[in-house]
Amino acid sequence: MAQTISLKTEADADSAVAKAVAGVIAAGRAAALRHWVPATSGNFSVRIDAGRIAITRSGVDKGNLVASDILIQPLDEALLPGSSAEAELHTALYRQRPEIGAIFHAHSPAATVLSRLALGEATVRFTGWELQKALAGVRTHEAIVDVPVFANDQDISALSGRVDARLAQPAADAIAAPGYLLAGHGVYAWGATEADAARHLEALETLFEFELSYRRFIP
Numbered sequence: 428m429a430q431t432i433s434l435k436t437e438a439d440a441d442s443a444v445a446k447a448v449a450g451v452i453a454a455g456r457a458a459a460l461r462h463w464v465p466a467t468s469g470n471f472s473v474r475i476d477a478g479r480i481a482i483t484r485s486g487v488d489k490g491n492l493v494a495s496d497i498l499i500q501p502l503d504e505a506l507l508p509g510s511s512a513e514a515e516l517h518t519a520l521y522r523q524r525p526e527i528g529a530i531f532h533a534h535s536p537a538a539t540v541l542s543r544l545a546l547g548e549a550t551v552r553f554t555g556w557e558l559q560k561a562l563a564g565v566r567t568h569e570a571i572v573d574v575p576v577f578a579n580d581q582d583i584s585a586l587s588g589r590v591d592a593r594l595a596q597p598a599a600d601a602i603a604a605p606g607y608l609l610a611g612h613g614v615y616a617w618g619a620t621e622a623d624a625a626r627h628l629e630a631l632e633t634l635f636e637f638e639l640s641y642r643r644f645i646p
């Protein structure tokens with residue numbers, strides 16, 4: 428009996444890994460179809476369990492991922508060889524927020540351009556858009572939703588520290604979006620599940636496009 432239980436537990440663990448890997452592959456393909464991850468940019472991760480994530484290797488085409496392009500990264504260990512250049516931005520967030528199940532990073536034109544325009548404001552603030560309601564916790568177009576903007580940095584540990592510090596102190600008068608912008612670089616979005624992270628990424632990308640268009644008409 429004990430042997431049967433142990434085999435079942437191993438099978439469950441294998442299936443959790445396979446499900447997370449499949450989720451990463453699907454997220455990369457979906458982003459590539461939208462032209463959000465040009466030239467190997469972007470990185471994608473899905474939580475397997477409390478202590479592990481599946482995450483894309485560095486430098487691979489995120490639109491054509493195969494299982495060997497994905498690493499199984501323990502959250503309490505050093506980054507594996509071949510890790511994404513930005514893996515620490517994923518692992519730090521998963522460690523701090525157990526409710527996060529997936530994190531997707533893209534280099535879409537709207538996120539990359541708007542983040543540069545908004546760097547001086549430190550935040551992209553949305554209000555008045557019905558699509559805001561696609562973001563967790565937003566119930567009305569009248570809500571005020573903040574997306575923090577950070578200066579880009581090649582020192583990912585330093586950047587990760589700044590992201591963690593700022594996300595820990597959201598504005599009292601706004602709802603914190605499930606994502607942030609890196610100026611001239613792209614967007615990070617997350618959710619409790621892969622589907623939530625995908626919806627958040629799509630909603631944020633579209634809201635960035637709205638905002639860019641809208642800003643052309645206002646002084």
Ligand SMILES: CSCCC(=O)C(=O)COP(=O)(O)O
Nearest residue numbers: 467468469470485486511512
């Ligand atoms: C070619 S884009 C420069 C690196 C980057 O910003 C990115 O998102 C992809 O890096 P990775 O190491 O995860 O492939």
Ligand SMILES: [Zn+2]
Nearest residue numbers: 468469513613
């Ligand atoms: Zn990037």
